[in-house]
Amino acid sequence: xxxxxxxxxxxxxxxxxxxxxxxxxxxxxxxxxxxxxxxxxxxxxxxxxxxxxxxxxxxxxxxxxxxxxxxxxxxxxxxxxxxxxxxxxxxxxxxxxxxxxxxxxxxxxxxxxxxxxxxxxxxxxxxxxxxxxxxxxxxxxxxxxxxxxxxxxxxxxxxxxxxxxxxxxxxxxxxxxxxxxxxxxxxxxxxxxxxxxxxxxxxxxxxxxxxxxxxxxxxxxxxxxxxxxxxxxxxxxxxxxxxxxxxxxxxxxxxxxxxxxxxxxxxxxxxxxxxxxxxxxxxxxxxxxxxxxxxxxxxxxxxxxxxxxxxxxxxxxxxxxxxxxxxxxxxxxxxxxxxxxxxxxxxxxxxxxxxxxxxxxxxxxxxxxxxxxxxxxxxxxxxxxxxxxxxxxxxxxxxxxxxxxxxxxxxxxxxxxxxxxxxxxxxxxxxxxxxxxxxxxxxxxxxxxxxxxxxxxxxxxxxxxxxxxxxxxxxxxxxxxxxxxxxxxxxxxxxxxxx
Amino acid sequence: xxxxxxxxxxxxxxxxxxxxxxxxxxxxxxxxxxxxxxxxxxxxxxxxxxxxxxxxxxxxxxxxxxxxxxxxxxxxxxxxxxxxxxxxxxxxxxxxxxxxxxxxxxxxxxxxxxxxxxxxxxxxxxxxxxxxxxxxxxxxxxxxxxxxxxxxxxxxxxxxxxxxxxxxxxxxxxxxxxxxxxxxxxxxxxxxxxxxxxxxxxxxxxxxxxxxxxxxxxxxxxxxxxxxxxxxxxxxxxxxxxxxxxxxxxxxxxxxxxxxxxxxxxxxxxxxxxxxxxxxxxxxxxxxxxxxxxxxxxxxxxxxxxxxxxxxxxxxxxxxxxxxxxxxxxxxxxxxxxxxxxxxxxxxxxxxxxxxxxxxxxxxxxxxxxxxxxxxxxxxxxxxxxxxxxxxxxxxxxxxxxxxxxxxxxxxxxxxxxxxxxxxxxxxxxxxxxxxxxxxxxxxxxxxxxxxxxxxxxxxxxxxxxxxxxxxxxxxxxxxxxxxxxxxxxxxxxxxxxx
Numbered sequence: 002x003x004x005x006x007x008x009x010x011x012x013x014x015x016x017x018x019x020x021x022x023x024x025x026x027x028x029x030x031x032x033x034x035x036x037x038x039x040x041x042x043x044x045x046x047x048x049x050x051x052x053x054x055x056x057x058x059x060x061x062x063x064x065x066x067x068x069x070x071x072x073x074x075x076x077x078x079x080x081x082x083x084x085x086x087x088x089x090x091x092x093x094x095x096x097x098x099x100x101x102x103x104x105x106x107x108x109x110x111x112x113x114x115x116x117x118x119x120x121x122x123x124x125x126x127x128x129x130x131x132x133x134x135x136x137x138x139x140x141x142x143x144x145x146x147x148x149x150x151x152x153x154x155x156x157x158x159x160x161x162x163x164x165x166x167x168x169x170x171x172x173x174x175x176x177x178x179x180x181x182x183x184x185x186x187x188x189x190x191x192x193x194x195x196x197x198x199x200x201x202x203x204x205x206x207x208x209x210x211x212x213x214x215x216x217x218x219x220x221x222x223x224x225x226x227x228x229x230x231x232x233x234x235x236x237x238x239x240x241x242x243x244x245x246x247x248x249x250x251x252x253x254x255x256x257x258x259x260x261x262x263x264x265x266x267x268x269x270x271x272x273x274x275x276x277x278x279x280x281x282x283x284x285x286x287x288x289x290x291x292x293x294x295x296x297x298x299x300x301x302x303x304x305x306x307x308x309x310x311x312x313x314x315x316x317x318x319x320x321x322x323x324x325x326x327x328x329x330x331x332x333x334x335x336x337x338x339x340x341x342x343x344x345x346x347x348x349x350x351x352x353x354x355x356x357x358x359x360x361x362x363x364x365x366x367x368x369x370x371x372x373x374x375x376x377x378x379x380x381x382x383x384x385x386x387x388x389x390x391x392x393x394x395x396x397x398x399x400x401x402x403x404x405x406x407x408x409x410x411x412x413x414x415x416x417x418x419x420x421x422x423x424x425x426x427x428x429x430x431x432x433x434x435x436x437x438x439x440x441x442x443x444x445x446x447x448x449x450x451x452x453x454x455x456x457x458x459x460x461x462x463x464x465x466x467x468x469x470x471x472x473x474x475x476x477x478x479x480x481x482x483x484x485x486x487x488x489x490x491x492x493x494x495x496x497x498x499x500x
Numbered sequence: 501x502x503x504x505x506x507x508x509x510x511x512x513x514x515x516x517x518x519x520x521x522x523x524x525x526x527x528x529x530x531x532x533x534x535x536x537x538x539x540x541x542x543x544x545x546x547x548x549x550x551x552x553x554x555x556x557x558x559x560x561x562x563x564x565x566x567x568x569x570x571x572x573x574x575x576x577x578x579x580x581x582x583x584x585x586x587x588x589x590x591x592x593x594x595x596x597x598x599x600x601x602x603x604x605x606x607x608x609x610x611x612x613x614x615x616x617x618x619x620x621x622x623x624x625x626x627x628x629x630x631x632x633x634x635x636x637x638x639x640x641x642x643x644x645x646x647x648x649x650x651x652x653x654x655x656x657x658x659x660x661x662x663x664x665x666x667x668x669x670x671x672x673x674x675x676x677x678x679x680x681x682x683x684x685x686x687x688x689x690x691x692x693x694x695x696x697x698x699x700x701x702x703x704x705x706x707x708x709x710x711x712x713x714x715x716x717x718x719x720x721x722x723x724x725x726x727x728x729x730x731x732x733x734x735x736x737x738x739x740x741x742x743x744x745x746x747x748x749x750x751x752x753x754x755x756x757x758x759x760x761x762x763x764x765x766x767x768x769x770x771x772x773x774x775x776x777x778x779x780x781x782x783x784x785x786x787x788x789x790x791x792x793x794x795x796x797x798x799x800x801x802x803x804x805x806x807x808x809x810x811x812x813x814x815x816x817x818x819x820x821x822x823x824x825x826x827x828x829x830x831x832x833x834x835x836x837x838x839x840x841x842x843x844x845x846x847x848x849x850x851x852x853x854x855x856x857x858x859x860x861x862x863x864x865x866x867x868x869x870x871x872x873x874x875x876x877x878x879x880x881x882x883x884x885x886x887x888x889x890x891x892x893x894x895x896x897x898x899x900x901x902x903x904x905x906x907x908x909x910x911x912x913x914x915x916x917x918x919x920x921x922x923x924x925x926x927x928x929x930x931x932x933x934x935x936x937x938x939x940x941x942x943x944x945x946x947x948x949x950x951x952x953x954x955x956x957x958x959x960x961x962x963x964x965x966x967x968x969x970x971x972x973x974x975x976x977x978x979x980x981x982x983x984x985x986x987x988x989x990x991x992x993x994x995x996x997x998x999x
Binding site: 154155157159162163166167170171173175177178179180181214215217218221225229242245246249251346350351352353354371372374375376377378379380381382383 | 653654656658662665666669670672674676677678679680713714716717720724728741744745748750845849850851852853870871873874875876877878879880881882
């Protein structure tokens, strides 16, 4: 591996392990280290660079946790295929010229690198002790709770978040405590625009983005933009929270049949609605990924009427486990028909109450006219923290690390459920934080849930996500995001016994 | 002053100046030091306590800035009348038994005391440099902007806020990053309930409180609770933002005439509305304080129908300058008819996106049934910071300090406008951050605004707050919250020349 002949810097801005980590990552991203290529052993590299072996170990460990390299027992470290890795190339400051107006507002985030090693150590400790607490006792009396709504908080980049917060507060002036822009701060909107373009193919200007405290709030705001009397199409089953929210509006909700490609466009045409709510990247709860053909049909439907729009809820697109990431539906939209909604609550932490909505120009104009007086619901401090977290590469690292972690859990759960395959059709195998099990012999959902509960295992009936015709469900959801590998094994074992 | 014979503690939890400050404050609050009583000189007290004179100076300075004592030139320090001071007696931890269930969640806030002295120094510096920046250049090309919407950010307790944030992040675990309760965290709601009871006479249980990211959001949520087809009464003029928000709903808005006591109850009765929006403590923009008789009439009107409610927007009740604080309308409500809304954006900082709404039981039941699925819009970190800020006494200190600061500006502006009294009726003299000037000779508002603008002074036409019949306005608003004393003098001087 002759590319490893790099110089360790001595200017003190980055610690040694960080330099090694960055170098190897760069080489992999640039294709100079190819998939399957063997890396030098940690001992060899340590001697070559004249650093402690633990330093190289730490750098390799970080690359391992983010999925750049893999360890093969007794053989060493090898480069992983990179097409599945998230690479937010347009985001770091080297390409800031892309959005000339957005350069201001950068504080000294790089200084963080110096103390990260210690910070990460602390973070893992702090989180795992919390995890033990709640996992030991289970939730609501259950031994194992396969909740599809939980995420793995042990992966939260605690210390980095704290460091950025402290950093921002140290350099903060009163401006940060004054009222900000209604749509969210320009700096954060620029960063989100770049992130969306780079990771999801979304095409938008920062001024099309509205930052808000959670999806619920953004949908409330969207109600004011779209008007009160919207006829909206939803799939059945669908994401129940969105259904509840639309129902709390004056919206007339029509359910439209799905097939294996998602919402049927012929049925949508017949439904006489103006708006359709879809999750093309990973439908909740079925896990369906909408193929490009169906996407085109939906976009064509939307283009067929001036007041027609598609609401794309891209709630967990970050967690796709097989194949290249699929771009957002918005990426294929040529007629300004897609309202794109995303959140950081799932990818970072539920308490990070920051979501965003990308409005097409026709609706942006309405927003500016009718709703621009609504103050932004996210504090400027929080916006600044998130901005730095994404811009300085921590979000990319975090996502790659979490994807690897969730993929392992996902594969483990699939493996543990293998013996149940003769009795259940298992779907949702490519993405997301849950699987869907549909009984082959028509066992009622209620019985499946009750049988599991008898063994103190909580599974979630598909009917909970159904808007109508819920009584005949024979399927259950098994989420794994918030469970440890031990709990997944334990839960699956119990389910095998009882089903 | 024999009460001053207290012992300085040596356990190191509080620095010396803090102990002196706390002791004198306690004596004043307890009535042991009476209004008008002379305090020992700083030299005498320093010698007596065997501490540096600067320590006593600092303690007296703090008491001075919070309005507990006053300095009379060549005479010394004297105790101020205390009935005008905010005293949040029910809030500190000694009375936590009042709300038995709320004791949890307390972190080691007291440790802050140790470094406050230094922190405050830094805070003042950081803020004043910002103030210079924007004040020098004015806003939108104006030399002086009498905006009624700005507050004095130089008084923001910067370092205390930073310290609490750092403290909370240091002790934070993943739980703080997990999803919180929909209504806001129990700890904060308990603290708000105590604060409201102590400072505003509001009677409520913590479970009646809903915490949200700003008043705009809370009104949106209230729309979901009250239902879509509300007929609402507003005063004219009124707070325009609330009007815009109600108009963006499907609300039918009726304006109801005001007299010198506020909204007329006879006209309200005739208006055939179900809800009335009022600001009884300090009507915006007229500054009217609603007397108890009118309050009783409004409450009686509300009690006359099952679906009748009063929305009390208590937006700046903290800043009353003369006489005892007037309790909230909610304090007199015996039939569960008042929806009380308050915010921390005005009293602390606009970027602190935390407001709260107190629902009467009948609406709480509706909220729980129809809206409890809406996630809380405020991050748990921010909730924890605010909770500690209030609970550990910083909010009380901050409010007393700001009140003193605003009162000085208020009196200065009144004094500077004295020569204009023959041409204008000046109202709003008891509270709030603006005055209302009504032309005696019927000069049109537009001309007054333009004449001021000619001298690069921005004043705000009353018509901006008017919902109808705005064309005949002869009044302008002069806000002073965000202006320095120099700017107030300069602006008033220019107005005297031009009007």
